[in-house]
Amino acid sequence: MGSLPNAKRSITPNDIAALRHMLSDTNAKVLSPSDAGYSASIARWSRAAEKPAGVSIIPTTDGEVGLAIKYAHENGIDVAVKGGGHSTAGASSTHGGLLIDLGAAMNKVTVDPAKQQLRIPGGALWGDVDAAAWEYGLATVGGTVADTGVGGLSLGGGYGVLSGELGLVIDNMVSATVVLANGDIAVASETENADLFWALRGAGQNFGVTTELVLQAYPQGECFMGMMVFAPTAENIGKLVQAANELHGIRQTSEGPATKAAGRTMSLMGIVKPPPAEGKTAILVLVSCNTDEATGRELYKDFIELGPMVNTLGMGPYTQVNKQVPAITGMRSSLKGAAFVMPLREEFVHQVLASYEAYTAECEDAKESLVAWELYDPCLVAKLENGCFANRGHHFNSLVMPMWSKAENDQFCRQWARDVSNMFKKEIEAHGETASAGIEGGASVRGKKGAVLLYGNYDQYDEISKDIFGEHYERLAQIKARYDPDNMFNKLFPITPAAELFE
Template sequence: MSSSTSSSRRSITPADVDALRSLLAGTIRRWSRAAEKPAGVVLVPTAVEQVAVAVKYASENNIDLAVKGGGHSTAGVSSTDGGLLVDLNAKLRGVTVDVDKKLLKVQGGATWADVDAAGVKHGLATVGGTVADTGVGGLVLGGGYGWLSGQRGLAIDNLVEATVVLASGEIVKASEQDNTDLFWALRGAGQNFGVVTEFVLRAFDQGDVWAGIQIYPPTPENITKIVNATNELYQPDANGKTKLLGRGAGGISFGRPPPAGGQVVIIVAIIYFGTEHEAKSVFKPFYDLTPLVDTTALVPYPNINTLLAPPIGFRASLKGLAFALPIRPGFVQEVLENYVEFTDKNEDARTSVIMWELFDPAKVVSSDTGSFANRGWVLNGIALPLWTAAENDQAYRQWARDVNELFKKELEAQQKLNGDAKGDAGPRSGKGAVLLYGNYDQYDERSKDIFGENYSRLQSLKARYDPKNVFNKLFAVTPQA
């Protein structure tokens, strides 16, 4: 190695030190402050080869390894306490658009805001996160629901190719043509198999969208009318078709948003891939209720992924819930009472949210792509406690668990009513997996619960691609002996 000449050297300035401190603070920072851990060493790579060197070194020296994509996981899976952190988000978040082939080439540290911004310039979009500051990597590798799922399926259904750094440090391509077993595993259990430094995603023509939120007082009458109208739109008929035919999405939430002055309200998100006239006709029952606030308008596609974005800077737990249609108005009233009691008694958690996420699941159910085993007619919800004081971590996470138990009991009651109860494990997919979305916090579920009958095949592939279990942060698959 040649020595540096005097002309190539310079002194380190205070500005350099400040820049380094800022970079290091950013690498540790997470969307949930409760998910932050002090890494022992941080790598901010600018090329896939640098990632490969770091992964190989961690594997050979039994060093705990974490990878930060968007840093949105509230379970702390992108953090390490004293180990090696590879921060893709700082320097590897570019997006290239192939307009002719309608493909988006996305680096592993990009967020969905990066993808949306690149695609909209060309009138293109793909299935991405419902919150724009979510990282692409974590969402895609865990399945990937988005507001376009009613028309286009999951994010993994639109993954064309992935560039992967394996535990050995080898860099490979995975697709339907190359390393097909690895490609199958990546689409649903991807966090177990390597660091994906580039995703190639299928894009679609996408114009403006009718979307916004409506806010209503949480009266029993409003709850009943909103829930009944929701069931009418989203509940599939005997042929698996809904009135929305995949063109509508949104949700029902309880919150205390600033426009309501801290009062508890019902927040209805309306997203419709069509004209204003069509949307107002389809969602007429909601408009007839005369909301206190109505922001619905024709907006660029990226705007819909900011509609329900929670505030940044809190400690948080994004606890996954599951529910089935029809939603029962009495159950929603019960959840409201629980929410009001919790947020009234806990000033530090008054910005918390409970939400039922809504879309037409027919497209998702019709596919069988990858190792994702949780497809079904059960939809996702979230209990999202938001707080500031670390001493409240345990109590507020427990509240999210308690809300989850309410949803589980309601789902079990629906099963019994329909004569299809299957024991204490709760509803299962056709692959024997619990119908819970693994990208949300699932504190008490095991990997076998999430992957169902795919687990044994995943174990075999894990033994081939990651026998030392280097990648073990989220629903870790035990390598087959």
């Protein structure tokens, strides 16, 4: 690929005319800011992540994506790619550049029942995947909220309710079709462009426009699921922490580290102000358990016996698991991740609760915010080694999600997310070693692979690319030099192409 200057420019009226001409014989739409559909195209899950693109292209094929990308590359135009639009850092938006909006038309999932594989266009949402697979009694690891995009979530790693049993989304990736910076179309798999395939599985947003993913699926039945809501009393918190530690704590077994639930369940324990509690702070336990009802009730016995004020536990189709969290629209929001290890400490939950109470009391606009401990079984993810994902360890992810509506509160709400994330960092520094002692690789909280303790898809604040990609950064820079030497795909944890290529 020829090398162009790194500076990227905005779209001009001449560019729009040229793109319209170039794509006139295709089904792609070229939307300027005055066209119907443009506003929907630049809308994002978080209003705070929206930017005015110079032009939005709505492609229907990878060939159309290739033409637009080639034009942008040759003319040094800034490019953003939108999958499901859930990046809260604005990584799928461009101020004045060219937007490739995959979500509008490239989203029809097809199923190969013989191979049990799913062909997923780059703009599909997880709800599209779940629904298509379910028709054949199949499922794969996917996002826990159905309206999240497959593109960004998969290319950054991808945790889902089946991760305890099947690993990350990238652990189930069979191949990917990618439009490269020069407009060429490449297929990446273990046997074809294997270096690109390795890079896509963890740093995928840096290497091109992924127009199709093929994911392995598995036979799937109904699940035990639902929510329990508890008042945040000291007694409840003590017993909930105990129950969570019992169910999700990692023990050393003869077969390696494992949890009591043996990968079959994920629960999210969150501090929220949910509607059933009339806006009062509550502890939410959201259950997604891949078992029959009797097994599920047995696994969650300690939680159920506490007598939650809301209890919706029961069996339902797998498609419902990822719809338990209602789709949220029209808010400003940002995600901040943090890592934690089991066992949880009751005192720490109280500290986070106190911070949440103070923050939501000070800012009425922020009352939809939440903090969640994502409790799944990390043992399989820690064991697998696919791709460049650098966060494989015996730790868990927590999620700090401020949500608010007024731009004047941006700074205040984001600062709270930073503060809580720092509380998690301090907790793991102070207690992580003790907590993880006794499990294989647990002498260090980072496990034997030296996990970075950051999940790039959650951590889009102050972290830099080397924090996220860890020891894989240098190899990624080499691969970047081969596939995107002008650093065209640079919106999320950019990778500077290596100056020299080594074979």
